Amino acid sequence: MYRQKSWLSLLLVIILYLAWHTPWVLPLKILVVFFHEFSHALLTWLTGGSVKSFVVSSDQSGHVISAGGHRFSILTAGYLGSILIGAGIYRFAHQPLLLPLMGAIMLLVGGFFFGSTFTLIFSALSAAVLILCYLKLSSQWQAVILQTIGLASLLYVPYDVFQDTVMYSHHRSDAAMLADEFFGTTWMWGGIWTALCCVIFYLTVIKPLFKREARK
16 A cells, blocks of 8 residues: 555655664665666667766765767766666565566676676675565565665765765766756756755655555
8 A cells, every 4th residue: 555655665764864874774875876877877878878887886986987978968867867766666666576677787787887896796796686585585575675775766866966066066976067068056956956856755755645545
């Protein structure tokens, strides 16, 4: 039921918030960085470019080195992709086939385009864990895992935007590159992504709390 799912999601949000700076959540954060970089890579391919290197790091950083493609689309894809991927995983958490699908994507991208040893190891181990969860866990636990991943992706975006636009504003972030190469300011782009994330979080997690329970 929608309401039960939403209350479970709020409980997961609280748990993630309390454990956010512990080692237990670090793999989830790096997974979200993988989503971010994968979004850059995907838009590179969709707009006719090629990916030369794909990197995620243990310090939660990452980058994609690409050639060609539509520059504006590629730069905006990172945070926007993280938001949409997180919302999509949450929305379709009842579809257990998402687990092996995510694992297969990580194996392909990490195996063929990895730019560091850590990227290869993390992609392979994450893919193995996702596939094992699909094979060994019940559908209820699979749904909880997918909800957790989706919520972590949604929660990470405002945190990452804050780091890029406030704490480390001197770094060469996506927002800074958009401001330099096109228009606007770093804060403007960070604000747009944060606002979008809040709206999508409300629509996917909070709003169902105010709906009547769906009949079976």
